[in-house]
Amino acid sequence: MRYLPLSDADRQDMLARIGVADVDALFSDVPADKLLKAPVDLPRAKGELEVERILARMSARNVAASSVPFFVGAGAYKHHVPATVDHLIQRSEFLTSYTPYQPEIAQGTLQYLFEFQTQVSALTGMEVANASMYDGSTGTGEAVLMAHRVTKRNKAVLSGGLHPHYADVVRTLSEMANDEVVTLAPDVAATEDILAQIDDQTSCVVVQSPDFFGNLRDLKPIAAKAHAHGALLIAVFTEVVALGAVTPPGEQDADIVVGEGQSIGNALNFGGPYVGLFAAKSKYIRQMPGRLCGETVDASGQRGFVLTLSTREQHIRRDKATSNICTNSGLCVLAFTIHMTLLGQAGFTRLAEVNHANAVALADALAGVKGVSVLNQSFFNEFTVKLPRPAAEIVEALAAKGILAGVPVSRLLPGAGLDDLLLVASTEINTNEDRAAFVAALAEELA
Structure with missing residues (x-):
């Protein structure tokens, strides 16, 4: 049972004191299309065991970053943590x-x-x-x-x-x-x-x-x-x-x-x-x-x-x-x-060198795929490639093949006319086999 300590009169007094007509006015800065128009479509009640099974099925649809070749970056990066x-x-x-x-x-x-x-x-x-x-x-x-x-x-x-x-x-x-x-x-x-x-x-x-x-x-x-x-x-x-x-x-x-x-x-x-x-x-x-x-x-x-x-x-x-x-x-x-502390100065420098070398190797390999262009003149472990088709479509297609290929620029900059651009990151976790699988899958998808 919900405990509601305030009466309607209490709420009206509070709204009047801060100078707004109703509670909805307090959310005026939230874009209208982001507000729920109705309650979330969920069952009124489920047993604990049923809920666990439903959530487990939903979780199983995720692709874990450590389970496939992973080239996603754009502000969050997969690295090895000791x-x-x-x-x-x-x-x-x-x-x-x-x-x-x-x-x-x-x-x-x-x-x-x-x-x-x-x-x-x-x-x-x-x-x-x-x-x-x-x-x-x-x-x-x-x-x-x-x-x-x-x-x-x-x-x-x-x-x-x-x-x-x-x-x-x-x-x-x-x-x-x-x-x-x-x-x-x-x-x-x-x-x-x-x-x-x-x-x-x-x-x-x-x-x-x-x-x-x-x-x-x-x-x-x-x-x-x-x-x-x-x-x-x-x-x-x-x-x-x-x-x-x-x-x-x-x-x-x-x-x-x-x-x-x-x-x-x-x-x-x-x-x-x-x-x-x-x-x-x-x-x-x-x-x-x-x-x-x-x-x-x-x-x-x-x-x-x-x-x-x-x-x-x-x-x-x-x-x-x-x-x-x-x-x-x-x-x-x-x-x-x-x-x-575990890395130390020399270890941190070596980690950076491995990241850059892996990214350069991947960029060189992707540049050899027909229809793909690497746009950067310089980069560290992340770069932008131009594709002959919308990047979001290609990312979904490669994900179905077990490869997380990167982040479509259009996901973070919608409406900017950059639908064919893909951000690709390669850190120390990526192996030669990961890069080969990415390049082969992309070449097959664009053939």
């Missing part, structure tokens, strides 16, 4: 831990967050990193808000190579704040003139590298133009393994670096939970969202860890908070930190 990672994060002191409101009590938690921040700073080439965001997309949105606070401006310029989901998050947050967002058209060939969009009203320029289409971008001239106009450069990545091979954004004079850390230590997990990486120049440290752990010594001179900054609404006045993200992705951070 068994040690899962073993350690499932220890009770990690799995159930949460930093309390007297954070220094949780020395173990603070220590691995400190180590994580150190790793992220080294990877990105930045001076300071926080203790994580929810994921890369929300981190990007927070980076734009941070740039607005630093520059006292409210105009963001988004590259056409930025992941569409990341751009959507930025636009959603900006709409609520009445900020201006200039979004360039999808940039398959990385030839956009983003420099022309930067002016004295620009707060920040958001550029992804490797970008959504796999292209590597030179950030230095963009940083120079942005700084000449008093704006900040926000460098974004969705594949953190790329930082083992490419010039770090910090060495290209980025002001804020943000991206997705899922590739290290974290499985695909049906899209989450993931871990957002966030780093910046130290002069902007007090404007960073989230929280930051530091190292110190206690009263006895022993090494200790503290929650140095936590400018979020639970700790300070709400209007002074830098973020509405209330916590860090602690367990995912720990998985990232363990995996990075």
Whole structure:
């Protein structure tokens, strides 16, 4: 039996107080076509055993990423995660831990967050990193808000190579704040003139590298133009393994670096939970969202860890908070930190080299299939191919043959006229046999 503590009169009083006519008005920002018009078509009641069987049949229709040749990327990547990672994060002191409101009590938690921040700073080439965001997309949105606070401006310029989901998050947050967002058209060939969009009203320029289409971008001239106009450069990545091979954004004079850390230590997990990486120049440290752990010594001179900054609404006045993200992705951070520690600097670099080599081998092989063109001049472990037919059709056909061939660009950019483009990712998990099977199946489908 449902417990409804409010009467109709209570609800009317609440609606009148906030100035709306009915409950539906509270959902006015949700697109009408996304709202349910009727209850979900489910049976009123089923026994537990029946429900288990129904869900098992539904689950059996999925194709597990580890069961077939897998070339899907577009922001979430299949990598090998050592068994040690899962073993350690499932220890009770990690799995159930949460930093309390007297954070220094949780020395173990603070220590691995400190180590994580150190790793992220080294990877990105930045001076300071926080203790994580929810994921890369929300981190990007927070980076734009941070740039607005630093520059006292409210105009963001988004590259056409930025992941569409990341751009959507930025636009959603900006709409609520009445900020201006200039979004360039999808940039398959990385030839956009983003420099022309930067002016004295620009707060920040958001550029992804490797970008959504796999292209590597030179950030230095963009940083120079942005700084000449008093704006900040926000460098974004969705594949953190790329930082083992490419010039770090910090060495290209980025002001804020943000991206997705899922590739290290974290499985695909049906899209989450993931871990957002966030780093910046130290002069902007007090404007960073989230929280930051530091190292110190206690009263006895022993090494200790503290929650140095936590400018979020639970700790300070709400209007002074830098973020509405209330916590860090602690367990995912720990998985990232363990995996990075196991790899070490040499291992991480070697992992990046293997990823790139596998992708180059696959690109060369696909380019030999009649009707297929590889569009990238440069890439890390993901690239875009042009097909003679809609990519979505071909992906479905190959999936029926037991090969997950990639992500159709039209899935993430519908209506952009890019139906014949396919994003293909190849990581260290792909073998010569996987690549041969993909190429053979594609050639057969296009014959």
